[in-house]
Amino acid sequence: xxxxxxxxxxxxxxxxxxxxxxxxxxxxxxxxxxxxxxxxxxxxxxxxxxxxxxxxxxxxxxxxxxxxxxxxxxxxxxxxxxxxxxxxxxxxxxxxxxxxxxxxxxxxxxxxxxxxxxxxxxxxxxxxxxxxxxxxxxxxxxxxxxxxxxxxxxxxxxxxxxxxxxxxxxxxxxxxxxxxxxxxxxxxxxxxxxxxxxxxxxxxxxxxxxxxxxxxxxxxxxxxxxxxxxxxxxxxxxxxxxxxxxxxxxxxxxxxxxxxxxxxxxxxxxxxxxxxxxxxxxxxxxxxxxxxxxxxxxxxxxxxxxxxxxxxxxxxxxxxxxxxxxxxxxxxxxxxxxxxxxxxxxxxxxxxxxxxxxxxxxxxxxxxxxxxxxxxxxxxxxxxxxxxxxxxxxxxxxxxxxxxxxxxxxxxxxxxxxxxxxxxxxxxxxxxxxxxxxxxxxxxxxxxxxxxxxxxxxxxxxxxxxxxxxxxxxxxxxxxxxxxxxxxxxxxxxxxxxxxxxxxxxxxxxxxxxxxxxxxxxxxxxxxxxxxxxxxxxxxxxxxxxxxxxxxxxxxxxxxxxxxxxxxxxxxxxxxxxxxxxxxxxxxxxxxxxxxxxxxxxxxxxxxx
Ligand code: MV4
Numbered sequence: 278x279x280x281x282x283x284x285x286x287x288x289x290x291x292x293x294x295x296x297x298x299x300x301x302x303x304x305x306x307x308x309x310x311x312x313x314x315x316x317x318x319x320x321x322x323x324x325x326x327x328x329x330x331x332x333x334x335x336x337x338x339x340x341x342x343x344x345x346x347x348x349x350x351x352x353x354x355x356x357x358x359x360x361x362x363x364x365x366x367x368x369x370x371x372x373x374x375x376x377x378x379x380x381x382x383x384x385x386x387x388x389x390x391x392x393x394x395x396x397x398x399x400x401x402x403x404x405x406x407x408x409x410x411x412x413x414x415x416x417x418x419x420x421x422x423x424x425x426x427x428x429x430x431x432x433x434x435x436x437x438x439x440x441x442x443x444x445x446x447x448x449x450x451x452x453x454x455x456x457x458x459x460x461x462x463x464x465x466x467x468x469x470x471x472x473x474x475x476x477x478x479x480x481x482x483x484x485x486x487x488x489x490x491x492x493x494x495x496x497x498x499x500x501x502x503x504x505x506x507x508x509x510x511x512x513x514x515x516x517x518x519x520x521x522x523x524x525x526x527x528x529x530x531x532x533x534x535x536x537x538x539x540x541x542x543x544x545x546x547x548x549x550x551x552x553x554x555x556x557x558x559x560x561x562x563x564x565x566x567x568x569x570x571x572x573x574x575x576x577x578x579x580x581x582x583x584x585x586x587x588x589x590x591x592x593x594x595x596x597x598x599x600x601x602x603x604x605x606x607x608x609x610x611x612x613x614x615x616x617x618x619x620x621x622x623x624x625x626x627x628x629x630x631x632x633x634x635x636x637x638x639x640x641x642x643x644x645x646x647x648x649x650x651x652x653x654x655x656x657x658x659x660x661x662x663x664x665x666x667x668x669x670x671x672x673x674x675x676x677x678x679x680x681x682x683x684x685x686x687x688x689x690x691x692x693x694x695x696x697x698x699x700x701x702x703x704x705x706x707x708x709x710x711x712x713x714x715x716x717x718x719x720x721x722x723x724x725x726x727x728x729x730x731x732x733x734x735x736x737x738x739x740x741x742x743x744x745x746x747x748x749x750x751x752x753x754x755x756x757x758x759x760x761x762x763x764x765x766x767x768x769x770x771x772x773x774x775x776x777x778x779x780x781x782x783x784x785x786x787x788x789x790x791x792x793x794x795x796x797x798x799x800x801x802x803x804x805x806x807x808x809x810x811x812x813x814x815x816x817x818x819x820x821x822x823x824x825x826x827x828x829x830x831x832x833x834x835x836x837x838x839x840x841x842x843x844x845x846x847x848x849x850x851x852x853x854x855x856x857x858x859x860x861x862x863x864x865x866x867x868x869x870x871x872x873x874x875x876x877x878x879x880x881x882x883x884x885x886x
Contacts, residue, residue, distance in 0.1 A: 278594050279303055279353045282380070284322070285343050286358030288648035289664060290572075291318035294356045297586040306350040308343060310336035312656050317648045324350060331658045337361045340368050347377050354378035354593060356586075360660065363569040364391060380593040382568050386544040390566040394438045394476050400563045403543035405536055408555060408562040410478035414438055418459050421477060422452070429479050435459050437466025438474035441565050443513025445469065448480050481562075484555035485713060486510065487522050488567075489537035490577045490585065493546045494592045500602040501534040502581045505573055508713040509702070511625055514849070516695070516718075517702070518573035518613045520580045523673060523711035524556060533561045540566060549574070549589040572615070572665065575646060579611035579669040609669055610676040614684065614699040616647075616664045618655040621698035622728035624721075624854070626819045627847040629657040633690030638683035642669040642676075645687075655692060657821045661847045663694060673711070677703055697727050721838065816856050816879045818872045822846030831864040834884060841879055842866060859883050 282298050283306040284291045295305045295318070307322030312331040319325045326346035328336040336342070338361055347355060355372055357363040357380070369384040381387070390396045398412040410429055415421045425433050435458040437445025445465035447458035459475060467473040490502040506522035507515045525533070537552035540563060551567040574585045583605075588598060620628045635651040647664030649655070655663060668683055670676040684700050707714045717723055746767045752759050826843040829835055835855045842853045863880035866872065 278596070279378070279590070281306060281323075281350065281352040282354045282356055282590070283308065283343070283347050283350055283352040284318070284356050284358065285337065285362055286356070286360070287313055287316060287318055287337060287659065289646045289662070290358035290360075290570075290648075292321055292648045293646050294358060294586055295321050297584060297590060300584075301587060301590060303590070306346070306352050308337070308346050312654075312658060315653075317650055317653065326350065331656065333361065333659070340365075340371055344371065344375055344377070347372075347375075352377070354380050354590075356380040356590070357569065359569050359571060364567070366391060378593050380589055381548050382544075382546050382550060386546050387568045389544045390568050391441075392438055393436065393440060393565055394474070396565060397476070397563075399543055400540055403539055405540045405543070405563050406561065408434075408478040408481065408564065410434070411476045413476070414474040415477055418456055421455060421459055424477060425452075425455070429477055432480035432482075433458075434478040434480040435462040435475050436478060437462050437470065437472065438476055439466050439470030439472035441567075443510075445475070446513065481555055481557045483713065483715075484557040485522065485524055486515075486553070487525060487533065487556040487561070488551050488553040488571075489533055490574065491537050491541045491546070491550050491552060492583075492585070492588050492592070492598055493541050493548065493550070494598045495547055495595055496597045498598050498601070499538045499542050499546070500598065500600070500605065501537045502577050502583060502585070502605065503530060503607050504533060505576055507573060508715075509718070511718050512849070514615075514625075515573065516615055516617075517699070518576050519673070519676075520576040520611050521607060522556075529559065529561075536561060536563065548592050549585050572662070573613055575644065575665060575667045576611040576613045579644070579667060580607050580609055581605060582608070609671045610673045611667060611669045612673075612676050612680050613665055613667045614680060615662055615695065616666055616687070616689070616699075617661045617695045618663050618692055619661055619695055620693045620729065620819065621695060622725050623819050624724070624852060626851050627657060627661050627822075627849060628693035628819075629655045629661070629821065629847070630692050631655070632663075632692050634688060635690060636686075636688040637664075638666065638686035640683070640686075642679055643683045644668070651690075657846050659847065661849070663689065663692070666699075677708070693729055697729075698724075701727055814857075814859070814862070814880045814882050815877050816841060816853070816881055818844065818853070818874055818876045818878050820844060820846045820851060821873050822851070822871070824866050824868055824870045824872060825850060827864070827866055827868055829861050829864065829879070831861055833861050835859065835861060835881060844872060853878060855879075855881055857881055 281304040284294045298305045305322045307319050307325040308328050309319045309325055310328055310331050328339055328342045355377060362368040364387055366384040366388040369379040369387055372379045389399060394412060394414055397407045400407050401412055432448055432450045435447045445462045447461045449455040449458035462475045463473040486507045487504050489504045493499040504522045504525055505518050505520045507518045509517040540552050541550055549570045551571050553564040555562045555564055578585055618628045619625045631654045632649055637645045644667040645664055649663055666683055668676055668679045670679045681703055684696055687696055702708055707717055744766045747762055747764045749762050752761055822844040824842055825845045828840040837855055837858045839855045840852055841855050844851050844853055859881040861879050862882040866878050
């Protein structure tokens with residue numbers, strides 16, 4: 278077994294891997310960027326090495342710097358986590374060349390699965406069912422048209438060959454939309470993966486995203502740990518995952534488990550990996566393989582009792598898997614909510630910032646995988662995921678109740694997160710009925726109800742009701758504790774009573790009583806308003822980022838909700854929409870420009886002025 282491992286990652290996954298190392302008696306080495314000097318993963322490690330400035334290209338993606346840190350530390354192996362260099366075949370090969378073990382599959386397996394067309398071809402040859410479509414790249418729109426007319430039909434999915442996880446994925450409902458879809462997928466493929474090659478799949482109208490966890494060792498053992506359902510997604514970012522999948526029974530589990538182990542064996546896979554697929558009407562289709570440990574591996578750990586990260590480390594050290602397929606048992610139900618620094622009411626806009634007070638939930642069946650603490654800074658430079666909240670209970674219904682309890686206990690001060698979104702979603706009929714919830718997640722009006730309350734402050738003078746605010750206090754009457762709301766003129770001394778007035782969801786507006794917001798209070802949310810922030814005619818940027826696209830021209834008439842601009846931040850494209858109808862009278866932005874939070878993106882004047 279290794280005695281020292283370097284973790285080439287940051288945040289919660291770096292901490293997760295260090296926990297596994299500690300339990301195995303392995304020393305840990307962290308790497309960090311200048312932005313992460315005070316990060317939790319750095320303090321936790323046995324030793325830590327500075328890579329360079331904040332941008333990932335100069336730190337967490339800098340292969341030479343990481344290899345240098347491995348050599349300085351004397352680590353024998355590198356764990357890449359997910360993201361960054363986890364699925365970079367040249368990184369795996371470079372480590373191998375330097376005599377360092379890459380904790381993951383062979384570079385050849387990463388490469389085979391990295392090209393989605395190559396993977397589809399390999400899988401088809403191995404007898405793995407793939408979504409009907411092409412296994413060869415489609416060179417032109419004319420070629421695409423021929424294949425669609427002859428075999429696939431409409432609707433059709435156009436996907437980038439270098440893609441994955443939904444990047445470079447477009448749908449054409451009919452021939453008139455084909456050109457846009459083809460060019461869009463090619464453009465995104467070029468931008469994100471340097472490869473404009475696309476292929477075609479039949480578009481399945483309402484599938485479930487069901488993926489199978491596999492583990493393989495160097496002794497020829499390949500097992501599966503059952504499946505996860507990750508159908509609750511937003512722009513291909515998973516938001517909630519669960520295991521087992523509600524739509525999968527024991528018979529189907531055995532069938533898709535066999536498909537997954539055969540897929541892994543076909544590329545001589547070793548370590549932890551995931552076969553992603555679509556399930557529709559009992560039919561299962563291979564989508565792609567993720568050749569790494571995934572964000573949502575935890576729900577599988579909860580229902581199997583297997584530590585997937587430890588198994589991956591054992592396999593990399595040449596040891597056999599610690600369990601066989603026959604010994605494996607699934608027990609109960611697990612759910613994971615991704616706690617991102619995002620504002621669901623503003624179209625899931627990134628909401629970077631620093632965390633004020635911080636307290637994680639606990640108690641029976643609750644697990645928090647996080648890489649933050651009070652005072653941590655969530656930088657727009659990296660992924661917006663702050664933490665993962667995972668719960669286990671005997672069945673789906675009780676696991677849902679437990680998740681709601683835990684979400685209510687979670688305190689993340691001063692940062693806008695998905696906590697209220699998860700609380701609301703898990704109480705819907707759609708979640709109860711195990712639907713994919715796509716209707717809800719795309720429902721602007723429903724999302725707007727999740728708006729965060731504005732910090733309480735007196736309104737401008739002269740306005741109607743200017744002097745009335747609502748404030749929350751905890752009082753004791755004859756020794757009994759009450760939470761009360763006071764509606765009236767602002768009290769100058771409120772800060773002294775409550776500590777700093779914490780801006781946050783209205784339901785959490787009483788800093789002294791840190792319990793879950795009650796149903797009746799939730800309806801009171803909405804003080805924040807949706808769309809871009811700012812007052813009156815000004816549409817200001819809800820986030821810091823780079824302008825990718827300007828969708829309107831100065832002088833143009835726009836409807837409320839119309840696309841104004843696309844801003845890239847935290848590796849996500851964010852659509853900024855008009856907060857009201859009117860005429861674009863000012864448009865001080867251009868493609869490629871940087872914008873800060875609060876900057877004016879456009880001024881939308883009432884039409885006819
Ligand atoms: C699809 C699809 C329908 N037909 N492919 C790809 C990446 C993953 N994040 C979702 N992907 C999809 N690929 C074909 N041929 C629909 C989706 C999809 C989806 C699937 C299941 C549950 C939720 C989804 C949300 C968006 C897109």
